[in-house]
Amino acid sequence: MGAARRWGRRRLWPMAIGVGVVLALVGYLAVRFIRSAPPDGCVAHGTDGTTVTLDLGQASHAATIAAVAHARGLPERAVTIALATAIQESKLRDLSYGDRDSLGLFQQRPSQGWGSPAQIRDPVYASGKFFDALVKVPDYVDLPVTVAAQNVQHSGYPEAYASHEAMAATLADVLTGQEGPALTCTVSGADSSKADAAGADGRSGTDDAGAGRGSGTAGVVHEGDNEGGGGVVAAVRREFGRVPTAVPATGDSISYPVSETATGWSLALWLVCHAGALHATSVTFDNRRWSSNASDQGWTHISPASAESSTVAVRVTE
DSSP states (O other): OHHHHHHHHHHHHHHHHHHHHHHHHHHHHHHHHHHHSOOSEEEEEOTTSOEEEEOHHHHHHHHHHHHHHHHTTOOHHHHHHHHHHHHHHHSSOOOSOOSTTOBTTTTBOGGGTSOOHHHHTSHHHHHHHHHHHHTTSTTGGGSOHHHHHHHHHOOSOGGGGGGGHHHHHHHHHHHTTTTSSOEEEEOSSOOHHHHHHSOTTSOOSSTTOSSHHHHTSOSOOOTTGGGTOSHHHHHHHHHHOSSSOOEEOSTTEEEEEOSSHHHHHHHHHHHHHTHHHHTOOEEEETTEEEEGGGGGGOSEEOOTTSTTOOTTEEEEEO
């Protein structure tokens, strides 16, 4: 009986080793597959070689801040100050909590006259209110970021804003379109859950909805959107203002003629940062195309002879 038991153990050892090898191989392949799949998120490349990496929610909020500044005709310095403030206050997240009654991207307080809780949780409104206060600061463009931000925020930690200036300056330079296709986003698909969670005005009821109020109006660009309907046109109009103006394009595309290359890239990058909530499958500008189904490839070149290669239009296909 003892010999039989020993023989059984000898037969089990090779089987156990074999099973272990197979499991290890499966685990190795799984890890390789997981690592090879690029995570959702956006990367901005500065002219000095620096990179800024954001998740999709952070990127969409940063792009919204830049868009609201564009609509108001504000300089890049204003965008830098606003981004440094939002990075410090919320890490570019639309928070439903904060110190005392502070809320949103800039941790604005309803009790201090910034607006209702619902308004403050709207990134477009919150950005507008921040800029309303910033432009009242004398010579704000010439002030250090921490001084300009503190004049708006009245924070208990005024020096903290300075530590985010470099990151904010890189994002501002890129998102205002000064560096062309210097930002790209990897997305795994349209974020319909966040878009569907938005109310009639597009505002999400959850923390860090990703796209803000404007891009919550997701869906196909239908006929009549050029007259002020929902979808991409309404989102662009609400955040960028009425310049550039959408014109009809073929199929489910929309075209935005632009007179300045920087404006075109600013809008193109905004669209990519909000692509998930807007269900946008491609954006083209200046002989470049970003596609959601090949987003890990970034901005790819397209033929100048292509109908989509116009240097004066941004196109979104849903």
